[in-house]
Amino acid sequence: MSRRxxxxxxxxxxxxxxxxxxxxxxxxxxxxxxxxxxxxxxRGMFGVGVAGPFSLDAYTRLLYDTELxxxxxxxxxxxxxFGESVWLAxxxxxxxxxxxxxMAVWMATRPPRVRALLVFAVTIPFWTNTLVRTYAWMLxxxxxxxxxxxAGAPIGLxxxxxxxxxxxxxxxxxxxxxxxxxxxxxxxxxxxEAAYDLGxxxxxxxxxxxxxxxxxxxxxxxxxxFIPSLGAFLQPQLLGGGKSMxxxxxxxxxxxxxxxxxxxxxVAVALLALTLLTLMGFALLGRRGDQKASLL
Amino acid sequence: MSSGASHDGLAVCGVTxxxxxxxGGYVTALDxxxxxxxxxxxxxxxxxxxxxxxxxxxxxxxxxxxxxxxVRLGSERLDVLPPYRRRVNTVFQSYALFPHLTVAENVSFGxxxxxxxxxxxxxxxxxxxxxxxLPDFGRRKPAQLSGGQQQRVALARALAKRPEVLLLxxxxxxxxxKLRRGMQTELKRIQQTTGVTFVFVTHDQEExxxxxxxxxxxxxxxxxxxxxxxxxxxxxxxRFVADFIGDTSFLEAEFTGEGYRLTSGEVLPADRVAGxxxxxxxPVTIALRPEHLVLAAEEAPLHGVVRExxxxxxxxxxxxxxxxxxxxAVRLAVGAACPEPGRRVALDLLPGRAWTVAA
Numbered sequence: 001m002s003r004r005x006x007x008x009x010x011x012x013x014x015x016x017x018x019x020x021x022x023x024x025x026x027x028x029x030x031x032x033x034x035x036x037x038x039x040x041x042x043r044g045m046f047g048v049g050v051a052g053p054f055s056l057d058a059y060t061r062l063l064y065d066t067e068l069x070x071x072x073x074x075x076x077x078x079x080x081x082f083g084e085s086v087w088l089a090x091x092x093x094x095x096x097x098x099x100x101x102x103m104a105v106w107m108a109t110r111p112p113r114v115r116a117l118l119v120f121a122v123t124i125p126f127w128t129n130t131l132v133r134t135y136a137w138m139l140x141x142x143x144x145x146x147x148x149x150x151a152g153a154p155i156g157l158x159x160x161x162x163x164x165x166x167x168x169x170x171x172x173x174x175x176x177x178x179x180x181x182x183x184x185x186x187x188x189x190x191x192x193e194a195a196y197d198l199g200x201x202x203x204x205x206x207x208x209x210x211x212x213x214x215x216x217x218x219x220x221x222x223x224x225x226f227i228p229s230l231g232a233f234l235q236p237q238l239l240g241g242g243k244s245m246x247x248x249x250x251x252x253x254x255x256x257x258x259x260x261x262x263x264x265x266x267v268a269v270a271l272l273a274l275t276l277l278t279l280m281g282f283a284l285l286g287r288r289g290d291q292k293a294s295l296l
Numbered sequence: 297m298s299s300g301a302s303h304d305g306l307a308v309c310g311v312t313x314x315x316x317x318x319x320g321g322y323v324t325a326l327d328x329x330x331x332x333x334x335x336x337x338x339x340x341x342x343x344x345x346x347x348x349x350x351x352x353x354x355x356x357x358x359x360x361x362x363x364x365x366x367v368r369l370g371s372e373r374l375d376v377l378p379p380y381r382r383r384v385n386t387v388f389q390s391y392a393l394f395p396h397l398t399v400a401e402n403v404s405f406g407x408x409x410x411x412x413x414x415x416x417x418x419x420x421x422x423x424x425x426x427x428x429x430l431p432d433f434g435r436r437k438p439a440q441l442s443g444g445q446q447q448r449v450a451l452a453r454a455l456a457k458r459p460e461v462l463l464l465x466x467x468x469x470x471x472x473x474k475l476r477r478g479m480q481t482e483l484k485r486i487q488q489t490t491g492v493t494f495v496f497v498t499h500d501q502e503e504x505x506x507x508x509x510x511x512x513x514x515x516x517x518x519x520x521x522x523x524x525x526x527x528x529x530x531x532x533x534x535r536f537v538a539d540f541i542g543d544t545s546f547l548e549a550e551f552t553g554e555g556y557r558l559t560s561g562e563v564l565p566a567d568r569v570a571g572x573x574x575x576x577x578x579p580v581t582i583a584l585r586p587e588h589l590v591l592a593a594e595e596a597p598l599h600g601v602v603r604e605x606x607x608x609x610x611x612x613x614x615x616x617x618x619x620x621x622x623x624x625a626v627r628l629a630v631g632a633a634c635p636e637p638g639r640r641v642a643l644d645l646l647p648g649r650a651w652t653v654a655a
Contacts (some may be wrong), residue, residue, distance in 0.1 A: 188390070188392070190388060190390050191392050191394060191395075193388070193392065194386070194388055194392035194393075194394075195394075195405070196358070196359065196378075196379045196380060197357055197358075197359065197379050197385055197386045197388075197454075198385065198405055198453065198454075199379075199380040199406055199409035199410060199457065200380060200405075200409050201380055208405075212394075212396040213395075
């Protein structure tokens with residue numbers, strides 16, 4: 001001990017991160033290992049749990065249907081669920097971005113005190129449980145609800161992909177508004193004046209001057225909306241009425257009613273892979289922007 | 297690069313602009329302001345901060361709209377047009393270069409707004425960068441430039457559009473003294489080569505005098521005086537103008553017909569002071585500049601005690617308290633016999649230089 005030099009600031013911090021690291025490893029890494037391990041096993045007795053040994057059956061089942069005679073045929077149904085999920089998540093993301101961008105820019109141009117109030121208002125939905133808020137949408141959209149009341153006749157909005165998307169957009173919108181607003185707030189609106197002065201019209205100013213500055217916020221918002229939407233489970237179940245199945249519902253079904261834990265795990269691993277790929281794509285997109293900034 | 301001044305001048309007619317005040321009511325930023333700027337002129341709007349000069353500039357640019365009055369460029373009414381329809385461009389105080397674009401893309405931006413492709417704009421961009429002496433900086437980002445270089449890019453970006461009128465909003469305020477001097481010379485050169493009408497806002501009276509063909513001195517939303525730098529400096533229209541421009545001392549006096557009697561009883565001969573209102577006896581205020589005063593023999597009209605003596609490099613500034621109690625500054629050449637504080641001195645005025653002003 002006596003030979004140790006003066007403590008450097010970097011040395012003490014190494015131990016302070018230990019509890020957090022251990023907790024993360026145990027709570028995130030542990031279940032992940034279990035899910036990956038399950039996905040390479042077979043169904044247990046009566047479909048409860050899993051049974052060894054190593055098997056690729058679950059992954060095969062994602063793509064192929066095995067007939068009783070043992071012959072295999074390509075089965076697009078599970079891929080279709082993934083496709084539906086990507087489509088609905090993408091639609092949700094686009095809707096959120098389209099709604100959030102003008103909203104965030106408008107918020108950023110208010111006086112500071114109004115801005116603080118608006119940010120506060122955007123976070124109000126977080127105070128209520130998502131399940132409760134989703135039930136509220138069921139009440140709004142059902143055939144006896146206010147929307148049908150306004151239309152004068154039941155228009156069958158509930159239990160459609162439209163209802164699912166509405167629910168997803170509603171839940172995700174704050175996650176788009178907040179990062180875009182954070183970028184827009186830092187934007188120097190004198191640049192917009194300069195663009196007007198140089199002959200740009202309103203939309204051109206937004207597209208060529210405001211948007212490039214706000215882009216990092218938009219990318220962050222897209223990640224925050226797209227990825228949770230991809231694994232969404234509540235909205236397709238309650239608002240979509242289980243008619244359009246998303247990956248989240250498929251997983252729930254395999255662990256629940258279908259009692260096929262290996263297949264559920266395989267779907268979960270595939271979703272994880274899809275998520276990672278998406279994140280890498282966005283990272284690449286973000287980095288390309290940076291590189292352009294540093295090279296030119 | 298000579299877009300030339302094809303218009304018949306820029307006219308501001310009775311422009312009034314009010315802003316809502318935070319504590320309620322309105323603040324009048326411009327109060328019935330009228331002025332005419334000749335084609336190809338280097339016109340300076342001078343005044344302390346908050347006097348309305350920047351509001352007028354923004355009104356010409358189209359970033360503000362007048363509550364009353366109109367702005368005309370030749371026969372065309374400008375104040376009803378959006379900024380993108382005006383052949384007027386601005387160099388902003390903050391430069392306002394687009395940080396995500398290169399220097400060349402910044403300069404190209406305004407040309408692309410006119411429908412040019414980037415390729416079509418390229419020669420004009422190169423020409424504009426050449427004009428501001430930054431020909432090799434096209435591929436850099438604004439963040440990689442010094443303040444002075446950013447200033448030049450902002451200038452090139454505005455000039456590339458070949459505006460009829462270029463508006464400059466305190467463009468040199470952020471530069472250090474030496475750089476500012478250099479840029480002043482550059483601006484004058486660029487204005488003369490291009491023949492574009494320059495409207496230049498500043499609060500720096502020295503800058504205004506050295507750059508402007510003519511200048512307008514603003515005082516809380518109104519114009520106190522319009523004239524050439526020489527007229528404004530030597531023949532200030534009011535005490536405000538005299539005080540704002542140059543280093544001025546004021547003496548209260550009574551014009552008796554033959555001379556000006558100071559509050560101390562000393563009398564300045566009539567030939568020492570010029571100015572309006574000569575003839576009718578009555579109270580006047582005399583504006584004096586340090587270069588109007590000289591040390592003189594005992595029989596000179598003014599007497600006082602030296603209070604301070606400051607070496608400023610090019611000369612020595614001597615502060616004198618007159619018998620009347622009023623303070624004046626005298627400029628002496630370095631090396632001349634320099635009176636130390638506490639000494640009594642006699643002062644005389646060079647004939648016809650001091651000027652009477654309205655209070």
